[in-house]
Amino acid sequence: MRVRKAVLPVAGFGTRVLPATKAIPKELLPVVDRPALQYVVDEALEAGIEHIVFVTGRNKGAIEDYFDIPYELEVALEKKGKDAILEQVRATTLPAGAASFVRQQSPLGLGHAVWCARDIIGNEPFAILLPDVIVKAQPSGLAQMVEAYNKVGGNIVAVDPVPMERVSSYGVIAPVSRDGRLIKMSGMVEKPPVESAPSNLKITGRYILQPEVFGLLEDQDPGAGGEIQLTDAMARQMESQDFYAYEFDGKEYDCGSKAGYFEAVLAHALDNEEIADAAKSLVKQYASNL
Structure with missing residues (x-):
């Protein structure tokens, strides 16, 4: 079956970027001229996703408002003849019926957040x-994964290489065989010691999964941090279904950390036609003072 739906877990507190996220959902922190979440949604749409399920929590109503039609703003921009800005604003509105919002009432982990979308995914x-993760790629990171999925089916996780000395900070895969960027895998290891790591391919925040994972999440015991972990259910699913990793062609930015967020802003500023020259000038200015 074609991959038509996507789940975006947006219920987290954003503790790594406090105090900014006291009042602003971390997903709406701006990366140049649009919130981080917009880049992720655009990636999904480019991959052919037709329906997005946002798993939200308390104080996340601004996310739903962002993707709605801002009638007063559009009227004001239209009256002032600001057509270019109006077009940009309208491009952020999701089509009617293309989004659902469900609540994760308690922060019980990523696996639980995904499970909350079960009835809509079907x-x-x-x-x-x-x-938290922006993938800068062309075609989009998820579009590359969908193309691979259309060839092999099964389940696919996105990976990218890190220096071997840093593998103990990530979850990495155990590869079996490789065909170009597609890798058959036999397992996942969370933050392994360098000397016993099965690879240096870390798991990035993109997945394509079969719906049987919902049944596994239903009775999944709490794992690390006392939370329902998606990777634990995936490990069980791996016993009966094929799993692949896909080393996407692109660059990922972890906007969940302050340093990663700064890197994302800088990279996208340097790639923005409107401000690229000014951004380059500022980078040179500050670099010369180091």
Whole structure:
């Protein structure tokens, strides 16, 4: 079956970027001229996703408002003849019926957040995009994964290489065989010691999973941090279904950390036609003072 739906877990507190996230959902922190979440949604849409399920929590109403039609703003921009800005604003509105919002009432982990979307996803394969991660790629990171999925089916996780000395900070895969960027895998190891790590391919926040994972999440015991972990259910699913990793062609930015967020802003500023020259000038100015 074609991958038509995607789950975006957006219920987290954003503790790594406090105090900014006291009042602003971390997913709406701006990366140049649009919130981080917009980049993730655009990635999903480019991959052919037709329906996005946002798993929200308390104080996340601004996310729902952001993707709605801002009538007063559009009227004001239209009256002032600001057509270019109006077009940009309208491009952020999701089509009617293309988004659902469900609540995760308690922060019980990523696996629990995904499970909350079970009735909307139904019995079909689906994508998961972690909103903390912006993937800068062409075609989009998820589009590359969907192309691979259309060839092999099964379940696919996105990976990218890190220096071997840093593998103990990430979850990495155990590869079996490789065909170009597609890798058959036999397992996942969370933060392994360097000397016993099965690879240097870390798991990035993009997944394509079969719907059987919902049944596994239903009775999944709490794992690390006392939370329902998606990776624990995936490990069980791996016993009966094929799993692949896909080393995408692109660059990922972890906007969930302050340094990663700064890197994302800088990279996208340097790539923005409107401000690229000014951004380059500022970078040179500050670099010369170091």
